[in-house]
Amino acid sequence: MLTNRQISIFKAIVDEFTRTAEPVGSKRLMDLLEFTCSSATIRNEMAALEDVGLLEKTHTSSGRIPSSKGYRFYVEHLMEKQLDEGVKNSLQEVFKERHYSMDEIVKKSCDILSQMTSLTSVVLGPESKYQTLQHIQLFPLTERSAVAVFITDHGHTENKTFHFNTEVSIDDIKTCCNLLNDKLSGTPINEVVERMQEIEPLLASHVARHEVLFEAFVSAFMKFATEHVYCSGKTNMLYQPEFADIEKLKELMKMLEDSSLFRQIANHEGNMAIEIGGENELIHMNDVAVVSSKFKVNDNEEGELMIVGPTRMQYSRVVALMEYMSKVLEDLYRQEEV
Known part of the structure; x- marks a missing residue:
């Protein structure tokens, strides 16, 4: 005591x-x-x-x-959480204009957090396992490239550019797209790649250059299922005295490049986490601290904000800022559903 x-x-x-x-x-x-x-x-x-x-x-x-x-x-x-009204008003102003898509809002939130804390921020979007593929649209650009638009049941869209290592006809692209829509619609995003393996023989019998298209689609879906991790402000770590040691800095940069690690941190795999009230948590790993705050996207899904920095960080300001940002994001997602 x-x-x-x-x-x-x-x-x-x-x-x-x-x-x-x-x-x-x-x-x-x-x-x-x-x-x-x-x-x-x-x-x-x-x-x-x-x-x-x-x-x-x-x-x-x-x-x-x-x-x-x-x-x-x-x-x-x-800790006494500190966030002045001026900061709150500034954040509200940023998102007042509703010309941003939800993806852009999430990325912008990430940028704002890193700027206001002078640390590194990470935003984990909703995990794709809760979404199903609704529709695929494919637009040829040249004989060796095309843009695919994937649409989920939650209205989430993702654009991927395909670069083929050989020429592919427009007819083959259309046939492939129609087959995938027919066979994959309603499939959970994280099961699409496995399902594609099952329908590869069908593609082979209908599409001349099926192996080129198959490889491109598998690669795109794998990215779609795992890329909902946005990171901003990595270079802020260069100005932290704790990482003046080049070996420590290398380890940190390696960690920031590994998007799967942030999912593990969010699930507390191999880490001790303490609650900071509500949906906020603090995790320490070596000389690095990760403060996280969850935000609800809808009844079934949630995302997570993270601030990564040295253990010496202004927790009172960081936690207050993340709590407020989480509420802003929840309100925006709620408006999106109306």
Whole structure:
């Protein structure tokens, strides 16, 4: 059980380290605390906080920094969410004009989060396993390329450009498209590739260059089923002191390139997550923290916002911003259904 003085000292260290990225010493705390306390007393309290695992001592300074356990304690018990009305009004203004598609809104949300936090943001769109293929339209561009438009039962559309390694006739493209519509309509998106394997003999008997078209469609559907992960602000990590170490930065960039990893994080595979009230959670992995917030798309589907950054981040502002952004997205999806 921490005393009020220990809590005040701990909170001051978290706030100051979050702001400066520099270990906090007893002399600095004497200026930050709202009560008078000797340097020796503060050092004793810092040692006690270190003993319970909330603080760590660095090798390069006599100051202390919060530990992962300390950040979790701060987020669970001490954090005060902060988001001023000006920010809320700015976000509302961005989406006021309804000329954006829902896909564009999701991507724009991702960009806004990264800009306002100076961190990396990720948005996971609804998983395709809840959607079924409704219709395919194919538009030839040249004899070696075409654009396909996939439409789901939820009205979601996806455009994919095909580049064939050999010439394909317009008749073959039309025949292939008609067969796929006939055999695949109503199939869950994540089962389309498997279903295509079953109908490949049928394509072979009706389409001259079936193998070229088959390969192109399989590739497009695999992307369609897995690509609903948008990432923005990766370069923001270059300016974080924690990733000045090139090896750490390489590991982080590798993580940000792996879209499947974010699905695993969302499902808490191999990670400990703590709830930050409601639909918000915090996950720590090595020197990286991921704050996530879910948003409902409809009764059956939900997406997820994530902020990825160093464990030293302004949790109070990040969490408040994500909570508000989630509500904005839910309202926009609700309007889309009306």
